Amino acid sequence: MTQPDNFGFGEEAAMLKQSARKFFKEHFPTDKLHRMVASDPNPERMSDSIWERVLWQQMVELGWTSLAVPESVGGIGMPLVAVAGLVEELGRAAFPCPLLPTLNATYLLAACDRGAETALGEIAEGKTASLAMTNRQGSWSAADTDVSCAQGKLNGTAWFVQDARKVDRLLVSAQTSAGQGLYWVATDAAGVNVRPDAIIDLTRDQAHVSFDNVVADEVTDDGLAALEKAMPAIWTLLAADITGAAEWQLQTTVEYANTRQQFEHPLGFFQAVKHPLVDVMVMIDQCKSLVYNAACAFDTQPARAVEAAHMAKASASETAAYASSRSVQYHGGIGFTWECFVHLYFKRQKHSQLLYGDAAWHRAQLANLLIGEVA
Amino acid sequence: MSESAGQDSAEQAAFRQYCRHWLEASKPGEPPVRLPLSPLEIMTDEQLSYLQDWQKSAYDAGLVGCDYPVAVGGGGRTDCQRVANEEMIRARTPFMPNVIGLGMAAPTVFYHGQEALKERLLPRLFSGEDIWCQGFSEPGAGSDLASVQTFAEKKGDKWVINGHKVWTSLAHFAEWMILLLRTDKSHKYDGLSYFVVPIRSALGKGVTVRPLIKITGETGFNEVIFENLEVEDGYRLDELGKGWQVAMTTLLHERGAGELQTPRAGGMKSKSSHATNTANLIELARNTVRNGRPAADDPLIRDRIMQLTIREHGLAQNQRRARVSALQDHPLRLQLQNKLLASEISQDTAAVAVEVEGASASLYLGDENAPAGGQWPMAYMNSYGMTIAAGTSEIQRNILGERVLGLAKSK
Numbered sequence: 001m002t003q004p005d006n007f008g009f010g011e012e013a014a015m016l017k018q019s020a021r022k023f024f025k026e027h028f029p030t031d032k033l034h035r036m037v038a039s040d041p042n043p044e045r046m047s048d049s050i051w052e053r054v055l056w057q058q059m060v061e062l063g064w065t066s067l068a069v070p071e072s073v074g075g076i077g078m079p080l081v082a083v084a085g086l087v088e089e090l091g092r093a094a095f096p097c098p099l100l101p102t103l104n105a106t107y108l109l110a111a112c113d114r115g116a117e118t119a120l121g122e123i124a125e126g127k128t129a130s131l132a133m134t135n136r137q138g139s140w141s142a143a144d145t146d147v148s149c150a151q152g153k154l155n156g157t158a159w160f161v162q163d164a165r166k167v168d169r170l171l172v173s174a175q176t177s178a179g180q181g182l183y184w185v186a187t188d189a190a191g192v193n194v195r196p197d198a199i200i201d202l203t204r205d206q207a208h209v210s211f212d213n214v215v216a217d218e219v220t221d222d223g224l225a226a227l228e229k230a231m232p233a234i235w236t237l238l239a240a241d242i243t244g245a246a247e248w249q250l251q252t253t254v255e256y257a258n259t260r261q262q263f264e265h266p267l268g269f270f271q272a273v274k275h276p277l278v279d280v281m282v283m284i285d286q287c288k289s290l291v292y293n294a295a296c297a298f299d300t301q302p303a304r305a306v307e308a309a310h311m312a313k314a315s316a317s318e319t320a321a322y323a324s325s326r327s328v329q330y331h332g333g334i335g336f337t338w339e340c341f342v343h344l345y346f347k348r349q350k351h352s353q354l355l356y357g358d359a360a361w362h363r364a365q366l367a368n369l370l371i372g373e374v375a
Numbered sequence: 376m377s378e379s380a381g382q383d384s385a386e387q388a389a390f391r392q393y394c395r396h397w398l399e400a401s402k403p404g405e406p407p408v409r410l411p412l413s414p415l416e417i418m419t420d421e422q423l424s425y426l427q428d429w430q431k432s433a434y435d436a437g438l439v440g441c442d443y444p445v446a447v448g449g450g451g452r453t454d455c456q457r458v459a460n461e462e463m464i465r466a467r468t469p470f471m472p473n474v475i476g477l478g479m480a481a482p483t484v485f486y487h488g489q490e491a492l493k494e495r496l497l498p499r500l501f502s503g504e505d506i507w508c509q510g511f512s513e514p515g516a517g518s519d520l521a522s523v524q525t526f527a528e529k530k531g532d533k534w535v536i537n538g539h540k541v542w543t544s545l546a547h548f549a550e551w552m553i554l555l556l557r558t559d560k561s562h563k564y565d566g567l568s569y570f571v572v573p574i575r576s577a578l579g580k581g582v583t584v585r586p587l588i589k590i591t592g593e594t595g596f597n598e599v600i601f602e603n604l605e606v607e608d609g610y611r612l613d614e615l616g617k618g619w620q621v622a623m624t625t626l627l628h629e630r631g632a633g634e635l636q637t638p639r640a641g642g643m644k645s646k647s648s649h650a651t652n653t654a655n656l657i658e659l660a661r662n663t664v665r666n667g668r669p670a671a672d673d674p675l676i677r678d679r680i681m682q683l684t685i686r687e688h689g690l691a692q693n694q695r696r697a698r699v700s701a702l703q704d705h706p707l708r709l710q711l712q713n714k715l716l717a718s719e720i721s722q723d724t725a726a727v728a729v730e731v732e733g734a735s736a737s738l739y740l741g742d743e744n745a746p747a748g749g750q751w752p753m754a755y756m757n758s759y760g761m762t763i764a765a766g767t768s769e770i771q772r773n774i775l776g777e778r779v780l781g782l783a784k785s786k
Contacts, residue, residue, distance in 0.1 A: 005382050005695060006699045007699060009699055009701060013701070014701035017701065247704075250780075254782065265783065266782075268776065268780075268782030268783045269782070269784070271769070271773070271785055274772065274776040274777075274782050275776065277776060277780060278775045278780065279772075281708070281712075281779070281780060282712055282716065282775075285712060286686065286690070286716075288696070288702070289689055289692035289695065289696045290689050292699075293688070311688055314681070314685055315685055363677075363681035363685070364677070366684070366685075367681050370657065370684060371657055371661070371671050371677055374674075
C-alpha cells in the first residue's frame with residue numbers, strides 16, 4: 001500500500017484547519033488565556049481546572065469532538081491527518097479543554113474489535129473522555145497499569161490522567177486474570193475518586209484517579225492489541241499539539257527580537273539570536289512534516305504507522321524543549337517573569353515533551369524496529 | 376513510500392508512462408569505470424564521456440529541459456521535469472555530469488539572456504555536450520560575494536576581463552562559465568555585471584585553469600585566472616550593473632528554490648562508491664565489532680543513528696509537504712531549508728560513521744584493511760564542501776532568518 005503524495009490532506013482538512021485557526025484567534029487571544037489561567041502565581045497552589053465552557057460548547061457544536069468517531073456510530077469519520085490539523089491549531093492557542101484526551105480515547109475505542117459502540121456513541125453525542133492507563137512511575141509502556149479488574153470491578157489507581165476534572169468518562173486500562181482489558185467508566189460513578197495533581201502546566205489539569213470496587217463496562221478483554229493499534233495516533237496528535245505551540249513560541253519570540261533594541265539594533269540583528277531562532281524553525285518544520293507523514297501512515301499504510309509516529313513524537317519532544325528554551329532566553333529579563341506570556345507555553349511544552357514517551361524513549365523503540373532488538 | 380503518480384495532470388501521467396518505457400529500454404548499463412560520488416568529483420575523461428553519453432541520450436529522449444520552451448531546445452511541457460526526475464531516480468540511472476549548467480546556468484541564461492543567446496547555448500547545455508562552470512567565488516570574496524574584484528573594462532565594442540576565480544568545479548572540462556564580475560568600482564552591488572564566457576576556446580589565450588587539491592586529496596575544482604581576456608558585449612546577461620540581481624536567480628535555483636525545476640538523475644549503484652545515508656550507516660554499525668559486540672547493539676550509537684534517521688526522514692517529508700500549500704505558512708520557508716539540512720545531515724551522518732568505525736577510521740583509501748574502502752572518512756571530509764559551497768550554513772541561516780522570519784538584516 002502506498003501513501004498519497006499530499007498526505008491525504010484534502011480540501012475538507014484544509015478548511016477545518018483554517019476555521020480552527022480563525023476560531024481561536026478571534027475568541028481566545030493569549031492575553032485572555034493568561035488572565036484566565038494565571039491569576040494565582042503561588043507556587044504551592046493546588047492546580048485549578050479553569051476553562052471556557054461557552055467556547056467549548058461551540059467547539060462541540062462544530063463537531064470537533066466527534067471528528068474521529070466513525071460514521072457508523074454517529075460520528076464524522078475524518079482521517080487522522082485532518083484531525084492533526086485541528087490539534088496543531090489547538091496547540092498554537094494552548095486552549096484549555098478536553099479535546100485532546102477525548103480524541104485519544106476515541107482512537108483507542110475505535111481500535112477495539114467490538115464492544116466500543118456504546119462508548120463511541122456517547123462521544124458522538126458530546127461526552128468527553130480521558131485515558132486512565134498510566135502507573136505510578138509514569139511508565140510509557142502500554143502494558144503497565146496499577147489498576148486491576150476482577151469480577152467486573154475495578155480497583156487501584158491510574159496516574160497522570162489528563163484533564164481528568166474536565167471529562168465525563170474514563171477509558172481505563174486494567175490487569176485481568178487473562179491479560180489486560182479496557183473499561184468505560186463515568187467519572188462520577190460510585191467508587192471513582194479524582195484526586196487533582198498540583199502541576200506546573202497552567203493550560204491543562206491532571207489527576208490520579210482511584211477506583212474502589214467500581215462497577216465498569218468492559219470494552220475489550222484484549223486491551224493491549226487495541227493500545228498497540230491506537231498509540232501511533234495518540235503520539236501523533238500530541239506531536240501536532242507541540243508543533244502548533246512551538247510555532248507560537250517562535251513567532252512570539254521573533255516579534256520580540258524585532259522590537260527590542262539593544263546596542264542600537266533590534267535583537268534579531270545579532271546572529272547569536274538569529275541563527276538559533278532559525279534552528280527552532282528548522283526543528284518545527286521537520287516535526288510538522290513528520291506529524292503529517294505519521295498521520296497519513298496511520299490512515300493509509302498501517303504497517304508503517306508505528307515507526308512514523310515514533311519519529312514524529314521524538315522530533316516533537318526535542319522541538320518542544322528547544323523552542324521553549326529559546327523563547328524564554330531571548331525574551332531576556334522579562335521572559336523570566338510571570339507577567340510575560342511565554343511561561344504558559346514553556347510549561348505546556350514541558351508537560352507535552354514528557355507525556356507518552358520522551359524523545360530518547362521513542363528513539364529507542366524506533367531503533368528496535370529499524371536496527372533490530374539487542375539480543 | 377510516497378507515490379506522486381496519483382496526483383499527476385493528464386500531461387504528466389502520459390509523460391510519466393513515456394519516461395518509464397524509455398528508461399526500461401534505454402537505461403545505460405554498468406559503467407566501465409568507477410563513478411565518483413557526485414559530478415563535482417569527476418576526475419577523468421573516461422568518467423566524463425560515459426556520463427556525457429548518458430545525459431545526451433536522456434536529452435534526445437526528452438527527459439532533460441522538459442519545461443523550457445521548444446525554441447530554446449526544451450520540451451515545451453508544463454511541470455514535467457519533476458516527473459522525469461522522479462522516474463530517472465526510480466530507475467536508478469547514472470547522474471548527469473553538467474550539474475552546474477542544468478541547475479544554475481540554464482535558468483539564469485533563460486531569464487536574463489537575449490533570445491539568440493538562449494537558442495545558441497541552451498540545447499548544447501541540456502545535452503551535456505557543453506559542460507558549464509561557475510565563476511563566483513574569489514580569494515577575497517566568499518560569503519561576501521558582492522565584493523568580487525574581477526573586472527571587465529570596456530574597450531571599443533569589447534570587454535577586457537582580468538581577475539581570479541576559485542572553487543571552480545568542472546572548470547577543467549568546461550566550455551562555458553557563468554561569470555559574476557565588476558564593471559564599476561564605485562558601487563558595491565550596482566557595480567556588478569554578469570557574463571557568460573567561453574573559456575575552453577580561450578585556454579592559454581587569456582584564461583588559465585589550475586586544479587586546486589581538496590582536503591581529501593582529490594582534484595575536481597580549480598582556480599581560473601583571467602588575463603586580458605576579450606569578450607563580446609553579446610555575452611552579457613541583462614543590463615550593465617544588474618549582475619547582483621542576475622546572480623540571485625542563479626543562487627535561488629542552486630538552492631532548489633527557483634521557478635524552474637532542475638533536471639536531476641541518479642541512484643545507480645556503483646561497487647566502490649556508496650551514499651552518505653543512514654541506511655548505509657546502520658549497515659556499517661551492524662558489521663562493526665566494538666569491544667566484542669556489534670556497534671549496532673550500543674545504546675548510545677543506536678540513539679545517535681536514530682537522531683539522524685529522523686532528521687533524514689524529516690527532510691524527505693519537508694520536500695513532500697512543500698507541495699501541499701495548505702500545510703505551509705510561507706512559500707519559501709521549506710525550499711530555503713533544503714541545502715542547509717541536506718548538507719548538515721550528511722556531514723553529521725559521516726561523522727557518526729567515522730566514530731562507529733573507531734580506530735579503523737584512521738585507515739584511508741589506499742589501505743586494504745580500511746572498512747568500506749575508506750569511504751566514510753572521505754565522505755566526512757568531503758561533507759565540508761557542502762556546508763561551505765553555495766552559501767555557507769551561516770549564510771543560509773542569515774537568509775532564512777531575514778527572508779522567512781523577517782529578522783533584521785545582519786551585515
